[in-house]
Amino acid sequence: MALAGGLAEQCGYLVTVCTEQRYKSFVRGLSQVSKGGIQFRPIGGDTTTRIEEPVAQWAMSCHTEFMQMVMLGSAEAEFMQSEPAVVHWAQTMRPDCLVFGFTMGSIALTVHEALGIPIVGLILQPTCIPSAAYPPVVPIETHHLPLLDRLEERFCTHSAHSTLKNVIDNGLGLGLIAPL
Structure with missing residues (x-):
């Protein structure tokens, strides 16, 4: 909301x-600005109830x-139910740009590809961007066996996360894994 307020108040958007x-x-409640404007549009879902x-x-x-x-692998899948609403609002309102957060990346890319609307990711979680500096999951030393902790660390890589996310998103036809 700070970004929305700044874009409205400082730039008149x-x-x-x-x-x-x-x-x-x-x-x-935060939409009272002297320049520009801030408006709300619903996209469905209820993350609080789910968690x-x-x-x-x-x-x-x-x-x-x-x-x-x-x-982490199921987080993005949870938000896919919002895709039709986001596409609807983007088609209806034709924004100059979409700014999206961590869990809305796939939806933003879909809107961009379908409608040609530029997108900007506002990603505040450094661990979700593949790099050697930030693994997707920070290892937790929870065992009394250091060997087990080191083994778990091997599965805390971006490659492992990508594989797990693919299984969650596609289910590999098993029908066994549903988003949390």
Whole structure:
């Protein structure tokens, strides 16, 4: 919202914030600007309700690299239900640019490819960008066996995350893995 406020107030842009319905009053509460404007558009989903479910609470309480990889791999899939709404608003409003966060990358790319709207990623999680400096999951030393910790570290790579994400997104036809 700070970026939206700055673009509106400092540059006079009309900024549309597309997010879950539960944040409507939050966005509208911060939309009072002297120049430009900030408006809300719903895109569906309810992340808060999803993460309050028992299975999600259990997954988040597991302090293992494997569960971190599963949650990271399924995070983007969770937001795919918002794709039709984002495409609708982009077609209807024809924005000059889409600014997207971490979990909306695939949707932003889809909109860009379909409608030719430029996109800018506002990625504040350094671990999600492939690099040797930042693995996708920070290893957790949770075992009394250093060998097991080192073995888990081998699975905390961008390559391992990419493979796991592909399995979650496509299921490899097994029908066994559903997003958390």
